Amino acid sequence: MPLSTIFDIAGSAMSAQSVRLNTVASNLANADSVATTPDKVYRARNPVFSAMMQGMGRNAESVGVKVEGVTESQAPVTKQFEPGNPLADATGYVYMTNVNPVEEMANMISASRSYQNNVEVMNTSKQLMLSTLKLGQ
Amino acid sequence: MPISLDSALGVHAQALQLRSRRAELLAENLANSDTPGYKARDVDFKQALGAARSNAEALKTTQPGHIQPGAANPAGVARTGFRNPLQPSLDGNTVDVQVEQAAFARNAVDYQASLSFLSGRIRTLLTAIRGE
Numbered sequence: 001m002p003l004s005t006i007f008d009i010a011g012s013a014m015s016a017q018s019v020r021l022n023t024v025a026s027n028l029a030n031a032d033s034v035a036t037t038p039d040k041v042y043r044a045r046n047p048v049f050s051a052m053m054q055g056m057g058r059n060a061e062s063v064g065v066k067v068e069g070v071t072e073s074q075a076p077v078t079k080q081f082e083p084g085n086p087l088a089d090a091t092g093y094v095y096m097t098n099v100n101p102v103e104e105m106a107n108m109i110s111a112s113r114s115y116q117n118n119v120e121v122m123n124t125s126k127q128l129m130l131s132t133l134k135l136g137q
Numbered sequence: 138m139p140i141s142l143d144s145a146l147g148v149h150a151q152a153l154q155l156r157s158r159r160a161e162l163l164a165e166n167l168a169n170s171d172t173p174g175y176k177a178r179d180v181d182f183k184q185a186l187g188a189a190r191s192n193a194e195a196l197k198t199t200q201p202g203h204i205q206p207g208a209a210n211p212a213g214v215a216r217t218g219f220r221n222p223l224q225p226s227l228d229g230n231t232v233d234v235q236v237e238q239a240a241f242a243r244n245a246v247d248y249q250a251s252l253s254f255l256s257g258r259i260r261t262l263l264t265a266i267r268g269e
Binding site for chain 1: 153154157158160161165167168169170172173174238241242245248252255260263
């Protein structure tokens with residue numbers, strides 16, 4: 001019965017969006033991280049979504065969303081002159097993370113809205129299924 | 138004349154199947170609203186219901202060797218198409234969340250309408266059976 005697969009679809013989307021919220025939380029928590037070298041500094045992480053498909057071409061059946069992986073942002077990291085910082089290198093510079101807090105906040109709002117949308121879809125389908133069960137009574 | 142449950146319930150049983158299929162497609166669209174490259178899909182409800190009805194009504198088989206037309210294309214399987222995007226995103230995603238939400242809400246109401254038509258039919262049958 002197709003209505004019950006909506007639970008799988010919306011559920012997969014909710015788990016994908018919660019991975020996105022997790023990366024946002026991790027990015028915001030590390031928004032002020034510094035490191036001695038550019039390689040060691042924390043870089044903003046972002047999940048990559050893709051549609052799960054069964055079958056091919058026009059008749060392909062989608063069964064929801066999956067997270068392909070988490071990528072690290074390749075945006076340049078900035079260096080800052082902080083000779084007093086214990087993590088500063090020989091010339092007195094520390095490398096700042098490339099997390100953009102404003103971008104992350106917008107990302108968080110978008111993720112939570114998408115999550116809420118899927119909760120609504122699930123609720124509506126549940127109502128429809130319950131009234132289908134009561135059919136003829 | 139024997140009572141056929143199919144004809145007593147009319148078009149509403151098929152409509153219900155199509156509505157639930159459409160709800161599934163719209164839920165997929167909403168689930169993939171942030172997936173790069175995802176193309177929103179939908180069914181043409183009028184055309185799909187027409188196809189389901191003509192499947193059910195036309196092509197009566199008179200010999201046991203005749204191929205059943207309904208077997209190859211059951212009523213629940215509707216042809217899906219891609220939605221014409223109003224404003225596609227740069228990442229190739231064509232889901233417009235507001236449009237999909239509105240379509241999902243309307244589809245849910247239509248589903249409930251089909252349900253109440255069906256329960257009306259069932260109540261009619263029950264009244265006839267009990268002879269009240």
